[in-house]
Amino acid sequence: MTTFSAVVTTGIYCRPGCGAKPLAENVRTFELAAHAEAAGFRACLRCRPYRVAGPVAADAPELVCRAVQLIIAGALDSGTEAALGARLALSPRHLRRLFHEHLGVTPNQLARSRRAHFARRLLDDSDLTVADVAFAAGFGSVRQFNREMRLVFRASPVELRDRRRRADRLVADGGLVMRLPFTPPLHWDALLEFLSARAVPGVESVRDGVYRRTISLDGEAGVLEVRRGGPDHLMLWAHLPFWEGLIHVVERVARVFGVDADLAPAEAALADDPVIGPLIAARPGLRVPGAWGVFEVAVEAVLSQHSPRAEVRAQLAALVAAAGSPVHGLDGGLTHLFPSATTLADTDLLTLGLPETTAKTLSAFATAVAADETLLDAGATLAELTGRLRDRPGITADTAHHIALRLGHPDAFPGTLAAGTTTDPERWRPWRALAAIHLITAAEPGRAAPADTALGTWTPHRVGT
Structure with a gap:
């Protein structure tokens, strides 16, 4: 589980491994970046904690985990905490109490933090316009986007993009590239073999260490590619008909490979x-x-x-x-x-x-x-x-x-x-x-055959046979 360290004298929170060396008595720890932000801390400019996976603790109560998964899927993009609670047979008050007790934030605070962190990654990694980033991250308007980014990062989206480092920018020949961060280790070969053996012909393929698949967004086709990146991230290539709601595409891809899992x-x-x-x-x-x-x-x-x-x-x-x-x-x-x-x-x-x-x-x-x-x-x-x-x-x-x-x-x-x-x-x-x-x-030793070849032999059964 990622533990974020916040320094009360500077008002900054960091991820593990940051070079900052504050006095122990000045440090508070948080399991979620959203909790640190709700407590008034801002992200460190050196270690950039928004770029790492921050899973909810695996030992959190089942109701909380289910609620978090629904939030990740977009339940609060246009819905309310009351509607989310009703879906889980909870009152909004009880839902907020559970979140405060186990996560330190309200459901709405968690959703806003995830959107802001995703937007910040897009500002770093891509050349999407500020407006495109806003809607890709699930914000309802550019005005709302500007307000939330100032609350979380103490700067406007334009200022944040100006701060990005030269190595952050990822360039794709068409489409968009993003990093999918995870807490090492991740057994890429075993995951790929599992997915390869179960890939749907015509829809999915695994070839030369790359997982590819077609997807449908509001009836229009897109293509996703995922491959090994660095020691702490995978790389996603997304070729989509539009960028609105991209955050949920990326979250679903992350779920396929378990990059947010707390093992x-x-x-x-x-x-x-x-x-x-x-x-x-x-x-x-x-x-x-x-x-x-x-x-x-x-x-x-x-x-x-x-x-x-x-x-x-x-x-x-x-x-x-x-x-x-x-x-x-x-x-x-x-x-x-x-x-x-x-x-x-x-x-x-x-x-x-x-x-x-x-x-x-x-x-x-x-x-x-x-x-x-x-x-x-x-x-x-x-x-x-x-x-x-x-x-x-x-x-x-x-x-x-x-x-x-x-x-x-x-x-x-x-x-x-x-x-x-x-x-x-x-x-x-x-x-x-x-x-x-x-x-x-x-029970499935060895590398599976490429998912777009070797479909096996199968004689169709005829009616009545």
């Missing part, structure tokens, strides 16, 4: 376990991969109930070719956007050659998601989410937990993963998702 408590709790401990030692910094598209991951999990990996890849390719929206002019095997639940619900899956049981289960599932998007609501508790999924015809408990794991629930655990161990997985609570990802990657 320390989970790894410490599991380090001495006879099964998981050696796996952590072999792959230090392995994160639980998240999901860009929740429905996309759910479809892959449903298909995996009845077919081996190679067949699932080919089935996904057939689904995308039949129901996905074509995207022209891209290379590297990217050809389509993943179909929406509504589109897939209206597609005759039997004509694609899927096994009859699989086709019926997937069609019913897509219809249910199209009718009720909250079925895959990341703000639900683990029990609520898995319970809703298991209520759908043909969805097993293992599949429900696979989906929950990719949605970021730290205690999600597909039970069959423990079949080859002699340890009761209950002992891994509340960090069973990290245990699960280590078990999965350990």
